[in-house]
Amino acid sequence: MESDEDDDLFVVLDNDGRIYGTSEEVDFSFQTWKEFVKMDKSLVEELRRDCVLSSFPLTKSFWLSAEAASRMNLEKLARLIFDHHTKGVEFNPALSGMECVSHSDKLFRAEDAYGSIDFHFDKDEIIYTKHHLFVHPQLSTVTYLTDVGAPILVFDQRISSTASAPYTRVTFLVNIWLNHRPVDVPVFPDHLLAKVGNLDLPLSSKVADRVPQIEVCSKTEGGGDELSFTVCQSRDQEHTLRTRLPLKELAAKKLATAEIMYTV
Numbered sequence: 001m002e003s004d005e006d007d008d009l010f011v012v013l014d015n016d017g018r019i020y021g022t023s024e025e026v027d028f029s030f031q032t033w034k035e036f037v038k039m040d041k042s043l044v045e046e047l048r049r050d051c052v053l054s055s056f057p058l059t060k061s062f063w064l065s066a067e068a069a070s071r072m073n074l075e076k077l078a079r080l081i082f083d084h085h086t087k088g089v090e091f092n093p094a095l096s097g098m099e100c101v102s103h104s105d106k107l108f109r110a111e112d113a114y115g116s117i118d119f120h121f122d123k124d125e126i127i128y129t130k131h132h133l134f135v136h137p138q139l140s141t142v143t144y145l146t147d148v149g150a151p152i153l154v155f156d157q158r159i160s161s162t163a164s165a166p167y168t169r170v171t172f173l174v175n176i177w178l179n180h181r182p183v184d185v186p187v188f189p190d191h192l193l194a195k196v197g198n199l200d201l202p203l204s205s206k207v208a209d210r211v212p213q214i215e216v217c218s219k220t221e222g223g224g225d226e227l228s229f230t231v232c233q234s235r236d237q238e239h240t241l242r243t244r245l246p247l248k249e250l251a252a253k254k255l256a257t258a259e260i261m262y263t264v
Contacts, residue, residue: 032259051102099175126183137175
């Protein structure tokens with residue numbers, strides 16, 4: 001029997017499988033930014049500390065409404081990311097906001113912990129569990145607070161994503177939801193607010209230029225340049241990704257950093 005809570009569930013998806021009403025205004029392209037937020041080392045360290053203190057599985061994802069005021073550092077960072085990607089987009093603030101998750105692989109690798117992050121969809125977990133319906137955020141973002149570990153692999157949200165790296169990898173994930181709040185995602189717990197920083201961070205709203213993109217055909221021989229790393233593992237299985245690393249293209253274009261778009 002359906003519960004009374006299910007009677008309040010109403011989600012409309014467009015022909016592309018996205019939440020109806022914002023697809024024409026949101027930029028869904030893959031984007032990479034270097035130093036998206038300009039901060040000195042002390043502020044980065046403060047955010048790292050906050051991520052470790054609030055990391056999954058100590059806390060799960062937490063919600064910040066588009067109408068709510070930020071109460072601590074991570075919420076301030078999430079707000080900056082949200083405002084950047086929703087500039088010029090019309091949406092209902094009461095039904096929109098940020099779903100945030102902190103990840104520190106040091107906790108994942110601990111004994112009896114959950115293991116690394118396997119292939120997964122970012123979605124409304126309750127709707128999927130109850131109704132087997134995929135409802136995705138309009139955008140998923142990952143902010144790296146360390147410069148070590150493997151990169152995240154991002155596919156179209158209607159395919160999958162994964163991440164895995166050494167324990168020193170610290171990331172802050174913000175899913176941007178417009179006109180839909182994922183079911184049963186709570187706000188950041190009050191009892192942990194005193195443990196995380198609530199500094200008046202001088203977060204700059206002026207972002208750096210986007211990282212240049214290089215398109216690489218994964219079927220093309222790479223001349224010996226190869227990227228290889230574990231993409232997901234558990235007690236029973238381990239998977240390794242091997243793909244061409246375009247070092248020659250990077251050198252030819254004199255690029256120290258680039259976004260690599262693989263095609264097949």
